[in-house]
Amino acid sequence: RLEQALAAEKELTASLQQRLAAAEALAASLQEQARVTADRLADAERSRAADSEAAEHLAAEVSKREAAEQALAKERMDAEDQRQDLQDKLDEAEQKWEEAEARAEALAARIAALEKQDLQHKLQEAEQKRGEAEARAQALGERVTTLEKEAVEQAERKQNGLADSDQGAHLHPTSPPFGENSEEFDLPDFVWSCGNSEVMAFVHKLVEENEQLKKHQRSQTVAKSLPFTFPPAQGPDAPTVPTFDVSDRVSAENAIAFAATVSEHDGHQIKPLLTLFEQHSETLSVCSQVCTALETLTFTDQGNRKAIADAGGVESILDMLKRFKDCDAEQLRTGVDALWNLTFNDEAVDRATEAGGIELVAEVMRQHPDMADLQSGACAVLLNLAVREPNRLRILQDGTARLISAAMQRHSGVEEVLEQGCQALYMLAYHPDLRPHVLASNGAAAAKLAMESKHVSGRAQKWGKYLHEVLE
Numbered sequence: 001r002l003e004q005a006l007a008a009e010k011e012l013t014a015s016l017q018q019r020l021a022a023a024e025a026l027a028a029s030l031q032e033q034a035r036v037t038a039d040r041l042a043d044a045e046r047s048r049a050a051d052s053e054a055a056e057h058l059a060a061e062v063s064k065r066e067a068a069e070q071a072l073a074k075e076r077m078d079a080e081d082q083r084q085d086l087q088d089k090l091d092e093a094e095q096k097w098e099e100a101e102a103r104a105e106a107l108a109a110r111i112a113a114l115e116k117q118d119l120q121h122k123l124q125e126a127e128q129k130r131g132e133a134e135a136r137a138q139a140l141g142e143r144v145t146t147l148e149k150e151a152v153e154q155a156e157r158k159q160n161g162l163a164d165s166d167q168g169a170h171l172h173p174t175s176p177p178f179g180e181n182s183e184e185f186d187l188p189d190f191v192w193s194c195g196n197s198e199v200m201a202f203v204h205k206l207v208e209e210n211e212q213l214k215k216h217q218r219s220q221t222v223a224k225s226l227p228f229t230f231p232p233a234q235g236p237d238a239p240t241v242p243t244f245d246v247s248d249r250v251s252a253e254n255a256i257a258f259a260a261t262v263s264e265h266d267g268h269q270i271k272p273l274l275t276l277f278e279q280h281s282e283t284l285s286v287c288s289q290v291c292t293a294l295e296t297l298t299f300t301d302q303g304n305r306k307a308i309a310d311a312g313g314v315e316s317i318l319d320m321l322k323r324f325k326d327c328d329a330e331q332l333r334t335g336v337d338a339l340w341n342l343t344f345n346d347e348a349v350d351r352a353t354e355a356g357g358i359e360l361v362a363e364v365m366r367q368h369p370d371m372a373d374l375q376s377g378a379c380a381v382l383l384n385l386a387v388r389e390p391n392r393l394r395i396l397q398d399g400t401a402r403l404i405s406a407a408m409q410r411h412s413g414v415e416e417v418l419e420q421g422c423q424a425l426y427m428l429a430y431h432p433d434l435r436p437h438v439l440a441s442n443g444a445a446a447a448k449l450a451m452e453s454k455h456v457s458g459r460a461q462k463w464g465k466y467l468h469e470v471l472e
Contacts, residue, residue, distance in 0.1 A: 095430060095431075098430055099387055099427060099430075102383065102423050102426065102427055103344065103383070103384065103387075105423065105459075105463075106380055106383055106384075106420065106423055107344060109416065109419060109420075109459060110299075110340065110341075110380065111299060111300070113416060243268050243269060243271075243272060244258050244269055244272040244273075245272075246272045246275040246276060246279070249279055250276060250279060252280055252283050252285065252286050255276045255279070255280055255286045255289070255290070256285060256286055256289045258272075258276075259273060259276065259286075259289040259290050259292065259293040260289060260292075260293075262293035262296055262297065263296065264296055264297060264299060264300075264301065266297065267297060267301065267303065267304045267307065269293070269297075270294075270297065270304065270307050270308055270311060270313075271311060273290050273293050273294060274290075274308070274311050274312065274313055274316060276290055277290050277313075277316045277320075278316070281316075281319070281320070281323070282323075284320075284324045284327050284328065284331050285331065287320045287324070287331075287335070288331035288332070288334045288335065289334075291317060291320070291334040291335045291337070291338040292334045292338075294308060294313060294317070294338040294341075294342075295334060295337050295338040295341055298338065298341035298342055298344075299341060302344075302345065305341065305342050305344060305345040305348060306345055306347065306348075308342060308348075309342060309345055309347045309348040309351055310347070313342065314339070314342055314343075314348050314351040314352050314355065314357075315351065315355050317335045317338055317339050317342075318339070318352065318355045318356070318357055318360050320332075320335050321335050321336070321339075321360050321361070321363075321364050322360055322363075325360075325363055325364050325367050326367055329367075329368040329370075329371035329374050330371070332364060332368065332374060333371065333373050333374040333377060336361070336364065336374055336377040336378050336381060337377045339352065339357070339361075339377075339381050340377050340380045340381050340384070343357075343381055343384035343385060344384060346387075349384060349385055349387060349388060349391075350388075352381075352385060353385060353388060353390075353391055357381070357385060358382065358385055358391060358394050358395060358398070358400060359398065361378050361381050361382060361400075362378075362382075362398065362399075362400040362403055364378060365378045365400075365403045365407065366403065369406070369407070369410060370410070372411040372414040372416075372417055373416075375407040375410075375411060375417050376407075376411075376414065376416040376417040376419075376420045376421075377420075378407075379404050379407060379417065379420035379421045379423075379424045380420045380423075380424075382395055382400060382404065382424050383420065383423050383424040383427055386424065386427045386428060387427075392427070392428055392431065392434060393434075395428065396428060396434060396437040396438070396441065397437075399441075401424075401425065401428060401437065401438060401441035401443070402441045402442065404421045404424050404425060404441075404446070405421070405425070405441055405442040405443060405445065405446040406442075407421055408421040408422075408446045408449055408450065409442075409445070409446070409449065412449055412453065415453070415455040415457065415459060415460045418449070418450040418453055418455075418460035418463075418464065419450075419459045419460045419463050421446060421450075422446065422447065422450050422460065422463035422464050422466070422467045423463055425438055425441075425443045425446060425447070425467055426463065426466055426467045426470060428443075429443060429467060429470045429471055430470055435470070435471060438471065439471060443467065443471055444468070444471055446464075446467070447464050447465075447467035447468040447471060448464070448468065449464070450463060450464025450467070451464035451465055451468060452464075
């Protein structure tokens, strides 16, 4: 039994040793697995740290890219703003160019019309002077014929001994009054020796008048050839007419006579003219003649326009239109035409606006719809005033644009009314936000009317086409 127990114990011990060896092997295996796992964990930690670093780097790159995109977006916005600003400036420049072109066309048309009127006036004067000269020549010829007969009769009486001593005393040669180099000296000898005091007085007077006329013509030729206007000069050799004296009240007749003599070179007469405006503000005939003089001074002279505006001339003209709006249209026309010339000056435009020029011109148009020249001049004034944006709105809102269309309809046969009307409506319709108002003011019908007109120069048709295109 003891041996069996020992054998069993040995077997148990061997079994335990095997199990212990197996446990040690298992422990070694577990330790190896733990080491491998620890290595893997270390690798994983290193990989996580690397991934974290990469993520931080990527986040930094993303932030940089977002900042760059924001900067680029801002630059694009700035560039777009600059582009829009440049576009606005370009549109404004194009608008100003169109307005300047329109005003230049209007001025050219005005100058052409006035030159035509001036030429016709000069032609009439020349015809009148030619008629007077022919009448004088005929009268002188008849008188010369009579003197020839008298000379022949006197010679016959002298030969026959019938001439008395008194006649002989009157037949001595009379010296010509202008020297041998004068054209007037080239007359038959019997004229100088006729002995008739009435004939000699007539010849002297005729020669003096011819000489004065030639001097006047020479002075006018010199004045027109000068590229500038002389300032008022003092002394007997002054190159211009002395400044008109208005220190005392001038009669209406003298005021009209003086204003009628003013030429484009008489800028020094501006203050006297405006003083006459004040002295005779209640007399339409004087105011009208003064406006004619102001119109003459401002055809092309910007300096005169500014001087008149600075001296209150714009307000004086508008006051005249307001006071006499119901009176003779022909006399009011001179005020409208003078205002037309003046409003080519920007300061005059502002002064006319402040003084209610748009409303006053519109009222004159309403009062005198049948006066074509007044209507065309009024359209031209509104065209010049429309260079200011607030004025364009006022012209459309108070119905003045309808007056322009109505004038074109009423005077469809007058080219200047069609041309000036189209230019004024074009100035308004050029701005897209105002085109509906121009269309509502019968602008399309006015454009069609001008396009279909038959005037030879083609100016009305051209501006009618421009207006039609911009309204389309």
